[in-house]
Amino acid sequence: xxxxxxxxxxxxxxxxxxxxxxxxxxxxxxxxxxxxxxxxxxxxxxxxxxxxxxxxxxxxxxxxxxxxxxxxxxxxxxxxxxxxxxxxxxxxxxxxxxxxxxxxxxxxxxxxxxxxxxxxxxxxxxxxxxxxxxxxxxxxxxxxxxxxxxxxxxxxxxxxxxxxxxxxxxxxxxxxxxxxxxxxxxxxxxxxxxxxxxxxxxxxxxxxxxxxxxxxxxxxxxxxxxxxxxxxxxxxxxxxxxxxxxxxxxxxxxxxxxxxxxxxxxxxxxxxxxxxxxxxxxxxxxxxxxxxxxxxxxxxxxxxx
Ligand SMILES: *[C@@H]1O[C@H](CO)[C@@H](O)[C@H](O)[C@H]1NC(C)=O
Ligand SMILES: *[C@@H]1O[C@H](CO)[C@@H](O)[C@H](O)[C@H]1NC(C)=O
Ligand SMILES: *[C@@H]1O[C@H](CO)[C@@H](O)[C@H](O)[C@H]1NC(C)=O
Numbered sequence: 001x002x003x004x005x006x007x008x009x010x011x012x013x014x015x016x017x018x019x020x021x022x023x024x025x026x027x028x029x030x031x032x033x034x035x036x037x038x039x040x041x042x043x044x045x046x047x048x049x050x051x052x053x054x055x056x057x058x059x060x061x062x063x064x065x066x067x068x069x070x071x072x073x074x075x076x077x078x079x080x081x082x083x084x085x086x087x088x089x090x091x092x093x094x095x096x097x098x099x100x101x102x103x104x105x106x107x108x109x110x111x112x113x114x115x116x117x118x119x120x121x122x123x124x125x126x127x128x129x130x131x132x133x134x135x136x137x138x139x140x141x142x143x144x145x146x147x148x149x150x151x152x153x154x155x156x157x158x159x160x161x162x163x164x165x166x167x168x169x170x171x172x173x174x175x176x177x178x179x180x181x182x183x184x185x186x187x188x189x190x191x192x193x194x195x196x197x198x199x200x201x202x203x204x205x206x207x208x209x210x211x212x213x214x215x216x217x218x219x220x221x222x223x224x225x226x227x228x229x230x231x232x233x234x235x236x237x238x239x240x241x242x243x244x245x246x247x248x249x250x251x252x253x254x255x256x257x258x259x260x261x262x263x264x265x266x267x268x269x270x271x272x273x274x275x276x277x278x279x280x281x282x283x284x285x286x287x288x289x290x291x292x293x294x295x296x297x298x299x300x301x302x303x304x305x
Contacts, residue, residue: 034062036283045294068146083115093250119144152282
């Protein structure tokens with residue numbers, strides 16, 4: 001690419017990020033999830049992932065983990081926009097795939113839980129040499145990596161990731177985050193992580209990432225990692241990850257929160273650990289999927305095909 005082209009592409013990328021509101025935590029959260037995942041890949045999976053990535057990212061999956069947000073409003077990718085979230089009926093605090101996993105027109109499977117299964121199954125066919133040539137395997141990898149972040153990270157909104165229908169996943173609950181105007185969705189999507197970075201990590205994402213990694217290798221979560229990544233039947237696992245998110249949303253995000261409130265230290269200190277844990281879980285589980293799909297073993301998710 002010559003310099004002018006690069007400038008133009010940079011410009012286009014910047015504009016669509018701004019339009020998408022994809023700056024801020026959603027970006028950092030996705031990047032951390034992907035960095036954790038890539039660091040846990042076994043040899044075979046690591047090779048396949050770098051083979052699928054476009055050359056310009058030099059093998060760094062995290063560079064493209066917000067790609068799915070960047071393209072979701074492009075005409076060609078409009079079909080993907082409902083894949084970023086699940087809206088559950090108000091106050092149900094549960095997830096029922098048959099009831100909840102559809103797009104606004106009612107088309108089944110078109111939600112983040114269906115998408116994870118879809119792109120995992122495409123990658124499995126790729127590994128077995130039976131892939132449908134119409135499907136682009138680089139895109140399947142990027143979608144899967146992004147949606148594993150979405151199903152774990154956000155308080156599902158419109159585009160919320162798992163939230164209630166009528167408030168568009170917290171987007172219509174306006175409030176203050178410390179002294180700034182925000183809304184409940186943005187608090188979970190962006191503000192908690194940015195405040196964490198600013199207050200404890202000198203705004204350095206790598207320092208935060210190291211702390212998260214320490215906590216799952218020999219810190220507070222080290223005994224839980226095996227159960228986080230245990231999965232025989234992908235569709236059951238995906239449903240339970242969505243349920244975890246909805247329960248966190250009910251118990252911790254929405255509870256006691258009303259429009260017009262100010263959320264500050266109490267809310268921040270008690271909720272921050274959940275956000276950090278979801279980033280770790282998202283990364284560990286993405287690695288688990290990629291290792292099973294691309295690994296040497298023939299078992300993997302054979303059932304998911
Ligand atoms: C699965 O991916 C294909 C394209 O790769 C797309 O046409 C289809 O709508 C997707 N379905 C889901 C549930 O993501
Ligand atoms: C697959 O998708 C990527 C990302 O959109 C694109 O750069 C690449 O050209 C596509 N490959 C094919 C064979 O269409
Ligand atoms: C890591 O664990 C310590 C407690 O051992 C905790 O204080 C810290 O907030 C955790 N860090 C993250 C990013 O979860």
